[in-house]
Amino acid sequence: MDMFLNAALLALDPWAIGAVGFGTFIGLVFGSIPGLTFTVALALALPVTFAMDSVPATGLLLGTYIGGMTGGSVSAILLGIPGTPSAAATVMDGHPMAKRGQASIALGAAVVASVFGGIFSLAVMIVSVNLVSRLAIGFGPAEIFALVVFGLSTICGLCGGSILKGLISGVVGLMVMTVGMDQIEGVPRMTFGSIGLMSGVSLLVAMIGLFAVPFIIEASAGDGGGQGAGRMARIRADLPGLRLLLSKAWLMVRCSALGTGIGAIPGTGGAIASFLAYDHARRTSADKASFGQGNLDGVIAPEAANNAVTGGTLIPLLSLGIPGDPATAIVLAGLMIHGISPGPALFMNHATEVYGMYVAVVIAYLWVLALQLAGIRLFVHVLKIPRELLAAGVLVLCLIGAWSVRNSVFDIYAMGIIGVAAYVLVALRVPITPIILGMVLGPTIENEFRTALMLSGGSADIFLHSPIALLFLGLAALVIVLQAVGEIRLRASQQKVNA
Amino acid sequence: MTDLRKDLVLGLVLLAAGAGWSALAWATLSPGFGGGDIGPRAFPLAFGVILMGLSALFIANTLGRDTGGAAAKEGSASILWGPALLLLLEIAVYGALLEKIGFVLATPLLVLAVLGANLKIRGPLTLAAMAAGLTAGCWLVFGKLLGIYLPGGTWVDLG
Numbered sequence: 001m002d003m004f005l006n007a008a009l010l011a012l013d014p015w016a017i018g019a020v021g022f023g024t025f026i027g028l029v030f031g032s033i034p035g036l037t038f039t040v041a042l043a044l045a046l047p048v049t050f051a052m053d054s055v056p057a058t059g060l061l062l063g064t065y066i067g068g069m070t071g072g073s074v075s076a077i078l079l080g081i082p083g084t085p086s087a088a089a090t091v092m093d094g095h096p097m098a099k100r101g102q103a104s105i106a107l108g109a110a111v112v113a114s115v116f117g118g119i120f121s122l123a124v125m126i127v128s129v130n131l132v133s134r135l136a137i138g139f140g141p142a143e144i145f146a147l148v149v150f151g152l153s154t155i156c157g158l159c160g161g162s163i164l165k166g167l168i169s170g171v172v173g174l175m176v177m178t179v180g181m182d183q184i185e186g187v188p189r190m191t192f193g194s195i196g197l198m199s200g201v202s203l204l205v206a207m208i209g210l211f212a213v214p215f216i217i218e219a220s221a222g223d224g225g226g227q228g229a230g231r232m233a234r235i236r237a238d239l240p241g242l243r244l245l246l247s248k249a250w251l252m253v254r255c256s257a258l259g260t261g262i263g264a265i266p267g268t269g270g271a272i273a274s275f276l277a278y279d280h281a282r283r284t285s286a287d288k289a290s291f292g293q294g295n296l297d298g299v300i301a302p303e304a305a306n307n308a309v310t311g312g313t314l315i316p317l318l319s320l321g322i323p324g325d326p327a328t329a330i331v332l333a334g335l336m337i338h339g340i341s342p343g344p345a346l347f348m349n350h351a352t353e354v355y356g357m358y359v360a361v362v363i364a365y366l367w368v369l370a371l372q373l374a375g376i377r378l379f380v381h382v383l384k385i386p387r388e389l390l391a392a393g394v395l396v397l398c399l400i401g402a403w404s405v406r407n408s409v410f411d412i413y414a415m416g417i418i419g420v421a422a423y424v425l426v427a428l429r430v431p432i433t434p435i436i437l438g439m440v441l442g443p444t445i446e447n448e449f450r451t452a453l454m455l456s457g458g459s460a461d462i463f464l465h466s467p468i469a470l471l472f473l474g475l476a477a478l479v480i481v482l483q484a485v486g487e488i489r490l491r492a493s494q495q496k497v498n499a
Numbered sequence: 500m501t502d503l504r505k506d507l508v509l510g511l512v513l514l515a516a517g518a519g520w521s522a523l524a525w526a527t528l529s530p531g532f533g534g535g536d537i538g539p540r541a542f543p544l545a546f547g548v549i550l551m552g553l554s555a556l557f558i559a560n561t562l563g564r565d566t567g568g569a570a571a572k573e574g575s576a577s578i579l580w581g582p583a584l585l586l587l588l589e590i591a592v593y594g595a596l597l598e599k600i601g602f603v604l605a606t607p608l609l610v611l612a613v614l615g616a617n618l619k620i621r622g623p624l625t626l627a628a629m630a631a632g633l634t635a636g637c638w639l640v641f642g643k644l645l646g647i648y649l650p651g652g653t654w655v656d657l658g
Contacts, residue, residue: 029645036647044646164557168513171553175520175546182539189528189539190520213586220582220617388618389629392610396633399593399609404647409594416590420583427578428509446542458535 007055007355011363016056020360023060024367027067032075032083034208035401038068042330046337054338054353059360061334065327066118066310066364069270070372073110073303078103078382079394081211085203086270086306088436089278091211092158093291093298100294103380108239109296110303111372113252115365117304120256121263121311122361125318132315136264137322141452142462144265146472148445151272153476154279155434156483163487165430173438174445176201183443184450196410203439205402205411206418210435212398213419214426219391239376240296251281251297252304259305263312266324270306271440277305279479311361318342318354503561510558517554521547582617589613601652602642606634 010016023045030041045064049057072087077094090110097106124132139147152170159166179190180200191197255277262273281301282291291298313324321342323329335342340350347354382390402415422432456462463469524543531538589612596605607630614620614629641647651657 036645040647164553164560168550168553168557171546171550175543175550178543178546185539187529187539190523190543216613216617217579217583217586220586220619221579388614388620389625391618392614392629393633395613396606396610396637399590400637400641400647400649403597403650404641407648407650409598412594412597413591416587416594420587423583424578428505430509450537450541453537454535456535458533 003351004355007352008359010053010055010352011059011356011359013056016059016360017363019052019056020059020063020363021367021371023063023065024067024364025371027064027069028071028074028368028371030064031068031071031087033401034075034081034083034212034398035204035403035405037084037204037327038065038071039325039327039330040404041068042327046330046334049334050337054340055356055360057338058331058335058340058353058357059363061331062357062360063364063367065331066307066361067368067371068327069307069310070111070114070118070303070368072306073114073299074107074372074379077106077110077299078379079212079390080215081394081398082207084270085207085436085440086274086309087302088207088271088433088440089274089302090299092278092433093293093295096292096294097296097299098383102238102294103383104238104376105240106296106299107376107379108373109245109248110299111369111376112240112245113248113255113300113303114307115369116252117256117259117307118310118365118368119362120253120304121260121308122314122358123311124257124260125311125315126358129315129319132261132264132312136266136316137320138468139265140466141448141455142466143468143472144268145445145448145452146463146466146469146476147262147265147268148272148441148448150472150476150479151276152437152441152445153479154275155437156480158275158279158433158437159431162429163483166434169425169430169432170434170438173435173440174442175438176206176435177203177439177442178446183447196408196414199406201414201418201439202405202411204405205415206439207436208398208402209415209418210422210432212394213416214423214432216391216395217420217423219387239373244296248297248300251284251300255280255301255304256308259308260312262305263309263324264315265312266316266322268444269313269325270309271436273305273309273312274302275437275440277301283479283482314357314361318346318357319344503564506561507558510554510561514551514554514558517547517550521551585617586613589617597650597652599652599654601656602649603634603638603657604652604655606637607631610634 026041026045027038030036031038041064042061045060049060052060068084069086072082072084073090073094074083076082076087076090077098080091080095082088082091094106094110097103155166155170156163177200179197181187181198182189188198258277258280259273262268262276278298278301281297282288285291285295285297287295313328316322316324317328317332319342321332323332332342340346340353398415399412402411403409405411425432452462463473521544524540524547528540528543529538530540589609593605593609596608610630610633611626614626620626638649642649
């Protein structure tokens with residue numbers, strides 16, 4: 001208790017609170033601009049922490065991480081362009097809400113769900129860090145492969161009108177991610193002799209192209225400012241009411257638990273968690289048809305889950321020293337620079353710093369809440385900008401984002417080509433969200449499958465002898481069967497109506 | 500073009516893409532060495548074959564579709580090929596110019612081209628303000644404040 005109070009005093013020092021706030025703000029800015037990820041923000045923030053004490057330093061890094069994870073929802077809702085891959089699922093219902101003039105409701109709900117998810121995962125982490133880390137470490141290649149297959153099965157729920165088109169879209173995403181150097185044997189694949197393609201297609205660049213370029217091309221069909229004016233009349237700055245949010249509390253709890261669990265498994269991450277949570281919300285909703293049209297649950301579920309990942313990833317990071325993704329690897333580097341070595345002895349050797357981190361996470365989420373809620377009334381004014389001028393601004397931001405991923409002109413070309421292809425697909429009513437899901441899950445599914453087979457000497461028994469792998473593969477099969485049965489029933493009822 | 504025909508063309512293009520992809524994967528990638536190594540070819544090839552299968556199913560589904568049904572009445576948007584290809588060209592030229600004349604000079608040219616040619620903005624004041632404002636704002640915020648590297652040109656470098 002003394003150690004906790006000591007840590008709380010250190011973390012509640014005005015200098016430390018300011019450091020967390022600064023990190024949160026930088027994270028929010030980087031997270032909300034497509035292409036500028038919070039991993040970049042963390043890399044830029046890391047040198048700033050060198051001269052700081054350990055508690056404010058780790059607070060700044062955690063604030064940047066948390067702010068970045070939350071910030072992706074702002075551009076996802078307002079522009080339909082996710083700031084980070086974790087916010088890709090938020091686009092599906094967040095942006096339709098913004099189009100209906102409910103941007104502030106969606107943004108407000110996203111912030112509250114994010115904060116709830118983050119605090120929930122922190123609480124789970126504090127209570128069960130040893131238990132969860134022991135469970136998470138039990139996930140080998142076979143189990144992660146099965147989990148990712150389960151994630152892939154949610155494509156069925158993202159298909160919109162046509163399951164076949166959605167599946168095709170998902171396979172295209174999987175194919176795109178096989179381009180580049182093979183991660184296991186180091187040979188170039190499907191590069192067509194291009195040096196630029198040797199390093200593969202960046203997920204971020206593809207995401208910018210998929211969501212931003214169709215928006216810019218569609219703006220070309222506008223009638224110069226008229227659309228902007230039309231949109232302005234419908235914009236309100238109402239925040240979601242307490243009663244509405246309370247009615248979503250159980251959904252937030254479920255999705256936060258899912259996000260925490262996914263986050264605790266190294267090599268997974270926010271994007272997988274948010275898609276799984278979105279699919280869970282859709283499948284358990286009484287109003288499934290409204291998903292994709294602007295259902296608030298479709299915003300709350302992914303946002304609660306992807307922020308719950310932040311606490312989840314800290315579990316293996318602190319207890320075992322295993323970073324789950326590049327962002328937490330930078331946080332790990334920051335900890336080690338300050339002499340904090342994560343691992344089983346962490347809680348004995350650095351209890352004050354660990355408790356300080358817990359308090360810093362809470363402060364970071366309070367900063368997120370304050371900054372985002374204060375900013376919502378400003379953010380929604382983005383929608384008042386005439387669509388044509390907004391499109392030009394979005395294009396420049398996206399080009400900077402694509403360039404800054406690898407400081408390569410090739411990524412600018414890739415963004416343009418992928419974007420135009422995405423525009424054609426959108427015009428042909430092919431859903432593009434499954435492409436993102438395929439791209440997110442593609443590298444993991446292949447690497448884990450191949451690693452599992454190599455470990456087992458080529459025997460598929462490795463998947464069948466693991467209860468965890470069997471559970472997830474069974475769940476995937478169940479989701480696909482339920483979706484297919486639902487589709488057949490829907491068609492049968494439509495045929496009856498037509499007859 | 501009707502929705503039915505559009506879907507048919509889409510299915511055929513995807514089928515051809517899947518076939519081309521699979522053939523390329525088969526011809527250029529090595530199989531595994533055995534003993535659990537399935538090699539770098541297995542997944543690209545499998546995805547190509549799956550795409551072919553799904554496309555064939557999609558074509559069959561499209562051909563068997565009830566042309567008078569609700570799905571047929573749901574009109575898909577017409578494709579704006581002109582603006583789409585123009586934007587692609589502008590992005591390609593911007594990429595080339597970025598290396599030659601740098602961010603500070605290439606960006607206003609891109610903004611002017613996109614606003615004038617694609618978005619049909621004609622007011623000279625709006626054009627000038629957008630080109631100068633976006634370039635200066637991004638250069639200041641990203642280049643100077645956030646420390647993102649923005650390229651200078653090999654021909655002209657204004658920083």
